[in-house]
Amino acid sequence: MSISRRKFLGWLGSAGLGVTVGGNASAASNKHFTGYPDSSGVLFDNTRCIGCRKCEEGCNKVNELPAPDKAFDDLSVMETQRRTQAAAYTVVNRYTETPDAGGPVYRKIQCNHCLEPACASACFVRAFTKTPTGAVTYDESVCVGCRYCMIACPFEIPSYEYEKALTPSVTKCTLCHPRIIKGLLPGCVEICPTEALTFGKRKDLLRLAKERIQQHPGRYVDHVYGETEMGGTSWLYLSDTPFQEIGMREDLGNLPAPLLTKGALSAVPIISGMWPVLLTGIYAISIRKEKIAEKEKAQAINAAREQAEADAKAKLDDALKQVQKEKEKEIEMHVKKALEEAAKAQSEAAAKPESKEESDG
Amino acid sequence: MAEESASTRKFQFTPFTIVSGVILIVGLILTVLRFTGGLAAVTNLSDYNPWGIWIGFDLLVGVALAAGGYVTSAAVYIFGLKKYHSAVRPAILTGFLGYALVVLALHYDVGRPWRLPYPFIMQQGTTSLLFEVGACVALYLTVLFIEFSPVAMEWLGLKRARNLVVKLTLLLTIFGVVLSTLHQSSLGALFLIAPSKVHPLWYSSYLPVYFFVSSIIAGLSMVIFESTLSHRYFQDKMDPEHLAEKDSVALGFGKAAAFVLAGYFIIKVLGIAADNNWHYLSTGYGAWYLVELLGFVALPCFLYAVGVRDKNLAIIKWTSALTVLGIVVNRFNVSMVAFNYHLPSSERYFPSWMEIGISVFIVTIGVVVFRFIVTRMPVLYEHPGYKSAH
Numbered sequence: 001m002s003i004s005r006r007k008f009l010g011w012l013g014s015a016g017l018g019v020t021v022g023g024n025a026s027a028a029s030n031k032h033f034t035g036y037p038d039s040s041g042v043l044f045d046n047t048r049c050i051g052c053r054k055c056e057e058g059c060n061k062v063n064e065l066p067a068p069d070k071a072f073d074d075l076s077v078m079e080t081q082r083r084t085q086a087a088a089y090t091v092v093n094r095y096t097e098t099p100d101a102g103g104p105v106y107r108k109i110q111c112n113h114c115l116e117p118a119c120a121s122a123c124f125v126r127a128f129t130k131t132p133t134g135a136v137t138y139d140e141s142v143c144v145g146c147r148y149c150m151i152a153c154p155f156e157i158p159s160y161e162y163e164k165a166l167t168p169s170v171t172k173c174t175l176c177h178p179r180i181i182k183g184l185l186p187g188c189v190e191i192c193p194t195e196a197l198t199f200g201k202r203k204d205l206l207r208l209a210k211e212r213i214q215q216h217p218g219r220y221v222d223h224v225y226g227e228t229e230m231g232g233t234s235w236l237y238l239s240d241t242p243f244q245e246i247g248m249r250e251d252l253g254n255l256p257a258p259l260l261t262k263g264a265l266s267a268v269p270i271i272s273g274m275w276p277v278l279l280t281g282i283y284a285i286s287i288r289k290e291k292i293a294e295k296e297k298a299q300a301i302n303a304a305r306e307q308a309e310a311d312a313k314a315k316l317d318d319a320l321k322q323v324q325k326e327k328e329k330e331i332e333m334h335v336k337k338a339l340e341e342a343a344k345a346q347s348e349a350a351a352k353p354e355s356k357e358e359s360d361g
Numbered sequence: 362m363a364e365e366s367a368s369t370r371k372f373q374f375t376p377f378t379i380v381s382g383v384i385l386i387v388g389l390i391l392t393v394l395r396f397t398g399g400l401a402a403v404t405n406l407s408d409y410n411p412w413g414i415w416i417g418f419d420l421l422v423g424v425a426l427a428a429g430g431y432v433t434s435a436a437v438y439i440f441g442l443k444k445y446h447s448a449v450r451p452a453i454l455t456g457f458l459g460y461a462l463v464v465l466a467l468h469y470d471v472g473r474p475w476r477l478p479y480p481f482i483m484q485q486g487t488t489s490l491l492f493e494v495g496a497c498v499a500l501y502l503t504v505l506f507i508e509f510s511p512v513a514m515e516w517l518g519l520k521r522a523r524n525l526v527v528k529l530t531l532l533l534t535i536f537g538v539v540l541s542t543l544h545q546s547s548l549g550a551l552f553l554i555a556p557s558k559v560h561p562l563w564y565s566s567y568l569p570v571y572f573f574v575s576s577i578i579a580g581l582s583m584v585i586f587e588s589t590l591s592h593r594y595f596q597d598k599m600d601p602e603h604l605a606e607k608d609s610v611a612l613g614f615g616k617a618a619a620f621v622l623a624g625y626f627i628i629k630v631l632g633i634a635a636d637n638n639w640h641y642l643s644t645g646y647g648a649w650y651l652v653e654l655l656g657f658v659a660l661p662c663f664l665y666a667v668g669v670r671d672k673n674l675a676i677i678k679w680t681s682a683l684t685v686l687g688i689v690v691n692r693f694n695v696s697m698v699a700f701n702y703h704l705p706s707s708e709r710y711f712p713s714w715m716e717i718g719i720s721v722f723i724v725t726i727g728v729v730v731f732r733f734i735v736t737r738m739p740v741l742y743e744h745p746g747y748k749s750a751h
Contacts, residue, residue, distance in 0.1 A: 085408060122488075122489050123489055124486040124495055125486050126486040142483050143472070144474075144479050145473045146471050148489065150408065156408070156409060160406075160411060162404070165396060166473075168399060168473065251557060252557050253557075260553050260554050263553075264547060264550035265550075267546070267569065271539060271546075272543065275539045276539060279439050279539075283438075283531060289441065290441055
């Protein structure tokens with residue numbers, strides 16, 4: 001929906017009907033996303049806040065939330081530090097132990113509607129959307145309830161309906177998105193009796209905040225909280241007390257949340273592209289190694305067998321030769337013997353005929 | 362074998378059946394409480410602490426300890442270390458059951474479990490590391506199921522289907538390693554988005570690398586650990602090949618684990634150096650970090666090395682238990698101890714007994730199913746009809 005709107009604005013721009021709008025649209029589609037142009041936000045100035053809890057009441061009313069345990073005019077709840085809850089999209093806390101301030105200091109807590117929200121980046125069903133109005137909206141109809149958005153949110157805003165068995169949802173401030181698209185003010189802004197809350201275009205609010213700092217030197221901390229925190233937020237804060245002292249973390253850094261996981265995500269194509277190739281290669285190497293080993297084994301066996309055969313043959317030959325020699329010797333001996341015997345017989349025969357003849361005769 | 366399986370099928374009151382029976386009954390009661398009363402009825406989860414031990418233990422530890430499947434099958438089928446072949450099936454079974462139980466545990470943890478397929482069928486939040494985890498776990502569970510299916514098919518006598526699946530072994534193994542690399546590392550990367558909430562000693566841009574490398578350690582150690590337990594309780598189911606290879610598996614895997622632990626120790630120290638977090642080591646968190654680094658990384662590394670050098674199987678077995686415990690400590694540290702370190706102790710998380718009960722219940726289901734399978738199917742022995750196939 002938002003994309004088609006941007007496209008539409010882009011067509012307007014290219015058709016020459018609105019040169020500025022077209023320029024902005026192309027800026028929004030640029031890879032370096034710095035937030036939707038003309039998105040809205042709210043400026044909270046804690047020097048004007050009196051801690052009346054009217055904003056909590058207004059929020060409760062327009063969002064049709066259940067009635068709180070203690071009525072909104074009961075200020076005793078401020079004795080403890082509270083946070084957003086399933087049934088309270090916004091709370092105001094009082095800080096009395098701030099060394100720099102004269103009296104108590106108040107701070108309103110609700111979703112800051114980051115320009116590049118951690119919750120939206122973390123959600124695996126895209127239940128969160130940063131809309132061009134500036135509001136970060138939540139779609140309950142797809143939410144699985146993994147609560148990773150609550151892990152991811154650096155401002156600890158989203159709450160969960162742990163009590164519900166079948167239809168628990170994440171809850172958080174919507175910047176009254178349904179109201180602002182109708183042209184109405186967010187519930188908290190509308191009800192605030194001291195103009196501590198100012199609704200407007202974020203860039204205008206930023207200018208306004210800086211003007212106030214300039215116009216009242218010494219009153220404010222020289223920083224608009226939310227201008228750069230986590231890549232910038234739609235809610236902006238002015239304070240007379242260091243933000244750290246009223247529970248606002250100053251160590252969050254200026255990187256938008258999606259950049260924190262960009263590196264890890266970019267490993268996905270590398271791993272899924274390179275691992276199969278590498279692993280197949282390793283497999284091929286191990287198979288080849290095995291084959292070579294087998295071949296070498298076979299070769300070694302063959303060589304050993306050949307050697308053994310040759311040795312055996314040589315031995316056999318030797319043995320045969322010896323046997324032959326022995327046989328030859330034996331034959332020789334036998335022949336010799338036979339010859340000797342024959343000679344003997346001959347000589348005997350030569351000597352005997354006389355006697356034979358004698359006996360014959 | 363037929364006689365033995367007939368005797369195991371007859372139900373008997375042994376200490377095992379009594380204890381596991383009690384746990385299962387308590388678990389079923391807690392299950393009813395969980396799904397009728399919501400998460401608040403059984404857990405100590407809060408808006409500050411959206412993830413408790415069902416994520417810290419059941420998901421993070423569960424997935425890490427189920428890494429034996431991809432580690433062993435990669436060693437045998439890709440790296441060609443065939444002498445560890447008998448370790449593949451028990452490891453794949455442990456892996457498959459581990460992942461199945463992770464998915465089961467997620468049904469308890471997420472608010473609307475019947476919507477678990479939504480990230481795939483409704484809208485894909487591809488910028489989320491949890492999407493990567495979900496997609497890989499779903500796919501890898503399928504891979505493990507297919508990898509394990511030949512065992513069941515041999516048992517059921519489905520020879521043709523079994524032979525077909527066995528042909529896919531290499532493909533499945535490579536796919537399994539890719540998926541495991543991705544989701545093991547992205548479980549660590551889940552916390553990259555919250556640098557302001559995780560103590561600097563545990564938060565590092567190397568978190569995905571730590572989780573992946575330590576999953577290899579977990580896989581190797583679990584194979585040794587599981588084989589030790591199996592040998593103790595299911596020795597009669599093991600065939601001569603399994604019994605003969607058992608010690609060489611422990612020695613080989615112990616040696617590999619010693620090396621990987623040494624590498625893991627080095628990159629952990631590099632991480633501290635890269636972010637210049639040395640000064641945190643003198644704090645209370647630093648002391649605990651040193652316990653993890655020295656007691657559960659350096660010590661098992663040393664013990665494995667000694668065990669392998671001396672061929673001392675007892676040391677290797679005890680070290681595998683210590684290493685597995687170290688993985689649990691590490692995952693608990695990242696997801697619970699170091700998480701929300703900036704909050705006052707009143708806002709910190711400690712599990713309720715019922716959360717622990719569900720985790721014990723799920724582990725018990727795993728043990729019971731493991732026992733059911735190894736006493737019936739050819740896991741610890743080769744099916745006589747398929748011996749030549751390997």
